[in-house]
Amino acid sequence: MAERLSRDLIALRVAAELRRGQVVNLGIGLPTLVANYVSRDRGITLHSENGVLGYGPHASDETQDPDLINARGEHTTLLPGGAVISHNDAFGIVRGGRLDVAVLGALQVSEKGGLANWLVPEKGLGSPGGALDMAAGAKRLIVITEHTNGGAPKILKECTYPLTVAHRVNLIVTDLAVMEVTPEGLVLKEIAPGWLVEAVRELTEATLIVSADLKEMDFGFPKEPPVEKVCSSAAEAVADVFDGAVILMDGFGGLGGMAHYLMLALRDQGAKELTVVGNTVGIARVSAFGAPPSPDLQAIDHSILVETGQIRRAIASFPVSPSPSRPSAFEGAYRRGEVEMELVPQGTLAERLRAGGYGVAAFYTPTGVGTVVAEGKEVREFNGREYLLERAIRGDFAFVRAHKADTLGNLVYRGTSRNFNAVMATAADITIAEVDEIVEPGELDPEAIITPGLFVKRIVQRPPGFSPFQPIVKE
Amino acid sequence: MKPGKVYPTALRAVEDVFDGAVVMLGGFGGPGLPQSLVKALIEQGARDLTFICNTCFEPKPDEHDVARLVDHGRVRKLITTFIGRPNQEMPALDLWRRGKIEIEMVPQGILAERMRAAATGLGGIFIPNGVGTVFEDGQEKRTFDGQEYILATPLKADFALIGAHQADPLGNLTYRLTQRNYNPTMAAAADVTIAEVRELVETGEIDPERVVTPGIYVDRLVVAERGI
Numbered sequence: 004m005a006e007r008l009s010r011d012l013i014a015l016r017v018a019a020e021l022r023r024g025q026v027v028n029l030g031i032g033l034p035t036l037v038a039n040y041v042s043r044d045r046g047i048t049l050h051s052e053n054g055v056l057g058y059g060p061h062a063s064d065e066t067q068d069p070d071l072i073n074a075r076g077e078h079t080t081l082l083p084g085g086a087v088i089s090h091n092d093a094f095g096i097v098r099g100g101r102l103d104v105a106v107l108g109a110l111q112v113s114e115k116g117g118l119a120n121w122l123v124p125e126k127g128l129g130s131p132g133g134a135l136d137m138a139a140g141a142k143r144l145i146v147i148t149e150h151t152n153g154g155a156p157k158i159l160k161e162c163t164y165p166l167t168v169a170h171r172v173n174l175i176v177t178d179l180a181v182m183e184v185t186p187e188g189l190v191l192k193e194i195a196p197g198w199l200v201e202a203v204r205e206l207t208e209a210t211l212i213v214s215a216d217l218k219e220m221d222f223g224f225p226k227e228p229p230v231e232k233v234c235s236s237a238a239e240a241v242a243d244v245f246d247g248a249v250i251l252m253d254g255f256g257g258l259g260g261m262a263h264y265l266m267l268a269l270r271d272q273g274a275k276e277l278t279v280v281g282n283t284v285g286i287a288r289v290s291a292f293g294a295p296p297s298p299d300l301q302a303i304d305h306s307i308l309v310e311t312g313q314i315r316r317a318i319a320s321f322p323v324s325p326s327p328s329r330p331s332a333f334e335g336a337y338r339r340g341e342v343e344m345e346l347v348p349q350g351t352l353a354e355r356l357r358a359g360g361y362g363v364a365a366f367y368t369p370t371g372v373g374t375v376v377a378e379g380k381e382v383r384e385f386n387g388r389e390y391l392l393e394r395a396i397r398g399d400f401a402f403v404r405a406h407k408a409d410t411l412g413n414l415v416y417r418g419t420s421r422n423f424n425a426v427m428a429t430a431a432d433i434t435i436a437e438v439d440e441i442v443e444p445g446e447l448d449p450e451a452i453i454t455p456g457l458f459v460k461r462i463v464q465r466p467p468g469f470s471p472f473q474p475i476v477k478e
Numbered sequence: 479m480k481p482g483k484v485y486p487t488a489l490r491a492v493e494d495v496f497d498g499a500v501v502m503l504g505g506f507g508g509p510g511l512p513q514s515l516v517k518a519l520i521e522q523g524a525r526d527l528t529f530i531c532n533t534c535f536e537p538k539p540d541e542h543d544v545a546r547l548v549d550h551g552r553v554r555k556l557i558t559t560f561i562g563r564p565n566q567e568m569p570a571l572d573l574w575r576r577g578k579i580e581i582e583m584v585p586q587g588i589l590a591e592r593m594r595a596a597a598t599g600l601g602g603i604f605i606p607n608g609v610g611t612v613f614e615d616g617q618e619k620r621t622f623d624g625q626e627y628i629l630a631t632p633l634k635a636d637f638a639l640i641g642a643h644q645a646d647p648l649g650n651l652t653y654r655l656t657q658r659n660y661n662p663t664m665a666a667a668a669d670v671t672i673a674e675v676r677e678l679v680e681t682g683e684i685d686p687e688r689v690v691t692p693g694i695y696v697d698r699l700v701v702a703e704r705g706i
Contacts, residue, residue: 053506053659070655076507090659094587123564130560136587169610364622367601390601
């Protein structure tokens with residue numbers, strides 16, 4: 004009988020499944036070995052439960068930093084462009100659908116995609132750790148395991164141990180085979196060198212469907228173009244904004260923290276029927292937030308998109324001008340019945356966006372109970388206090404204003420320009436960052452990064468001399 | 479004048495931890511683990527404590543962590559995510575089997591988010607973590623947009639013991655690298671937050687953009703008696 008693959012070769016085969024630009028979490032044990040084949044130039048970000056993004060090889064005695072460990076408690080290193088975040092953010096990333104691949108070990112795995120890896124029932128108590136969260140949250144779940152445990156099959160029809168996740172495993176890679184979980188059943192796609200299908204079947208309890216193009220296991224890595232996030236202009240960055248899109252944008256009303264360059268480009272691009280989500284819908288022009296340096300100038304804000312009729316609807320906490328004698332463009336359009344508006348208290352807006360970014364469907368908040376905000380919403384009592392049920396908000400796009408980005412999309416903000424930008428960056432399918440400066444990976448302090456690059460799809464630099472003001476055109 | 483936040487010793491800082499208190503303990507592995515505070519709590523003597531923390535392995539001679547408190551018989555209940563791999567035996571597991579200690583296992587993502595819900599004053603949150611596993615047993619479930627979610631409730635504590643890198647006298651904290659872990663979440667989820675730091679600096683010395691835990695969450699500060 005042919006040899007089974009070594010643990011290193013199984014890990015190499017899993018590494019070949021990973022793709023450039025992906026965010027990947029590796030579990031304890033066999034999955035850890037996969038890290039040895041994720042070289043820096045493959046552009047893969049390794050995610051660790053305790054808040055490390057972009058870790059590298061194990062630390063040597065010389066490079067070891069006592070404050071830098073991975074989820075297995077081992078001393079690790081940070082690659083250039085790595086970031087350190089909290090545990091809470093690390094799991095928000097997973098729940099929010101930003102983890103492309105989780106690679107986990109198994110006690111048992113089923114042909115239906117069930118995985119059991121945290122509890123041996125006879126022991127009575129097991130450690131879920133982060134495994135359940137990774138298994139349920141990752142877009143793709145790869146199980147890496149030895150095909151049998153001391154001769155007993157691990158690839159089963161059904162898991163008998165308590166599940167880590169039901170129906171989520173996509174691919175099983177073992178020392179004998181590569182198998183894909185499909186709606187039709189478990190498909191044997193690749194087989195270890197020298198092994199015959201019948202021999203693998205004998206060691207598998209699950210029913211194996213042999214793929215029409217069954218191959219010998221292939222350890223080659225795909226050739227992939229680099230992931231380029233930097234756009235040459237705002238026009239390029241917003242080119243695919245479609246009619247009817249939901250766009251998160253604002254900052255906090257004023258000049259700091261508003262993506263003016265992207266907003267101008269969106270005006271020129273012309274997408275219509277837009278829903279904008281922001282703290283305001285353009286009050287900089289009519290308030291102290293946007294006081295211009297000279298009377299013939301005015302601030303660029305959402306008004307430029309209202310005037311062109313591109314905004315159909317707004318979800319905002321402060322859509323009305325603080326000055327009754329100086330109504331905003333949006334207010335005017337609202338009074339004329341041209342636009343719709345949903346009012347949301349500021350804290351609720353921030354929390355709804357955070358929920359959207361971090362995979363929380365809905366939450367109960369005390370804000371708004373007994374007010375107009377509560378109309379049509381579920382009210383529920385917890386420990387003698389009433390709360391409203393509020394739903395998550397997500398955008399198709401987020402226009403984010405930051406200070407600096409590295410080419411991987413890691414962002415830092417300056418002063419109060421952080422405001423809604425940091426949370427909006429997490430809550431859109433396509434987050435576009437407008438920054439003052441673009442630097443190389445490694446130039447931003449990993450502890451100072453507020454928005455990790457995995458949230459940012461595109462980066463554009465404000466042109467030199469760009470002004471957030473524009474001349475007032477007299478009609 | 480309101481007394482300052484800086485305490486002369488760890489023992490003074492944990493003086494009022496009462497029998498039966500619920501205590502969050504920060505740290506993931508060594509980084510961010512407030513060992514002086516744990517050591518002081520052993521000396522202080524509070525019993526029947528409930529500890530909320532990531533792991534409980536076995537007491538190590540060179541480390542003061544929750545396992546040490548379990549070993550001293552001070553812990554009545556553990557709410558934790560990890561007490562060893564499926565094939566590992568840990569002292570807490572043995573104590574649990576003999577009914578000496580209560581253990582509630584929680585997946586990490588649920589633990590972190592439940593504490594965060596307490597920190598931000600939410601009544602409950604609908605999260606997908608644990609759906610289809612034993613962790614949905616007894617929980618309220620609801621479907622949103624075709625996906626099932628569990629109603630998770632906020633998890634708060636009487637005290638949070640956390641470890642950080644620098645503090646100023648107002649309690650503003652920075653963390654070095656993976657010291658951060660659960661600490662900022664726990665700091666905001668307890669009635670009394672006690673931070674052990676490597677270094678105390680003057681107010682204004684910490685870059686405001688680098689503050690991770692704002693001082694409003696921190697009630698007491700001690701400088702670590704040993705390395706953290």
